[in-house]
Amino acid sequence: MREIDVSLVTNAIRDLCIEANYGLSSDMEKALADASVNEESELGRSIFSMLEENLKIAKEDQIPICQDTGMAVVFLTVGQDVHFTGGSLKEAVNRGVAQGYEEGYLRKSVVGDPLIRENTKDNTPAVIHYEITEGDGVTITVAPKGFGSENMSRIFMLKPADGREGVLEKIVEAVKDAGPNACPPMVVGVGIGGTFEQCALLAKKALLREVGQKSSLPHIAELEEEAFKKINELGIGPAGLGGSTTALAVAIETYATHIAGLPVAVNICCHVNRHATKEL
Template sequence: MPDGNGGERKIFRNMRTIEVSEITKNIKEMCIEANHFLSEDMEKVLDRAAEQEESPLGRQILEQLQENRKIAGEDMIPICQDTGMVVIFLEAGQEVHFVGGDLEAAVNEGVLQGYQEGFLRKSVVKDPIQRENTGDNTPAVLHCRIVPGDKVKITVAPKGFGSENMSRVFMLKPADGIEGVKNAILTAVKDAGPNACPPMVVGVGIGGTFEKCALMAKHALTRPVDRRSETPYVREMEEELLAKINASGIGPGGLGGSVTALAVNIETYPTHIAGLPVAVNICCHVNRHSTREL
């Protein structure tokens, strides 16, 4: 087959074919699922928090959140009315051939169907300045990666903006070192305080470039909250920062207490000799994500 540049384009017959309508269907279901049910690791850590919280008011709030999740699942009422802007991580195996339409359009169709059929709030405006609601919660923010293999892994993570608004990027200097990084993270968390609906999950990206660290911080929020980093110094940092955040006194709902964060998840990446970028993406206790592999 001619490739349009005067050469021949080869057709590989052993590619795995996936209809984009499959992507639409799965994303629709995952949008509804993520907004009504938290992952098992989140449930577990929130239940433990309700037992461990020292403040009576804090415990009462954590018990209300347990009751809230129960009602959400039983009556199919979203856990939070802010059903978010939909962030999607899509990892496509390089041996996959998508057919039947435009992949990105299929993703957005899944979001549209999920938000309509699932009685989810439409929270997206078409233009950041003119601010007219798109009426169907599209478009999603889609991050695609090509990876080896013939599978497609999709993570749907609806992100609420109470906590998103409190997130930060710091372009530190190499001389600021690990202490500078820790201070930046603690500053972001303390500034967020009651606004970010604590107990929160703190996603951190260290290294890379301006946008890479922000993307890592977002991705870090999708890691199970009971799984620590495999890099020893990063794991230590995660544990130390969690203890420091919980000593701040912010507590559940920001109304005082010993459980302010449920986890600090850090991702790192190589960076430039001149830089030390740090991004802190804060998520409320409704840290929603649903993952499927096709």
């Protein structure tokens, strides 16, 4: 049994909230740089140079990459041999989010009740996904999610007969409908299988995958590639103003499902695909 004081969780989450909002991971930076060279539209290329300049200013002048510093989505993968001490784990997570958003000059974008809509003023509560695994490790990932693209995400409960073609069609349809609203070029996270709620979670997790890394399943890697090609043929382009780069990546995660179902979730992320990870 390994004991971990929850204050370590608070500190890690505070730091990760700030880190994620001031700089993209190196794979995202590279994907943007590569796409800017390959973009066919002149206006599209000028938008890419604005985005690169934006990342530079964010880092040098300590201004968040985007004013929508997101709702904090926290993934906690906890080994079953870990015992948290020193108080409530959930409170520790939310304390870390509150500290990170205050100390990091990040925008407080959370309302406590979806209908009454009063801002909680510290960006809590976070959306927390716990996963219990073997061993005594703890991995924390913070993925602040902006809602320009979150609002354009979709879930489809397809029929088994719709098959691969049906899935492909829905992925492309979701991106087409998202269009300029979702701040393209996008990263497209897709979940296939599971149940209604798990499918959506798979799509969210797909956004965490290193950009450019393919699925380890050959038939899924092939589907990713085909979807990527079809999406970029839509011509939506950077900022939705036309061009050959609509998506930077398509990542698909799958899970077993029911004999009667074929759930597909498409979680769209803008070009500010933020996530930061720390192991305790």
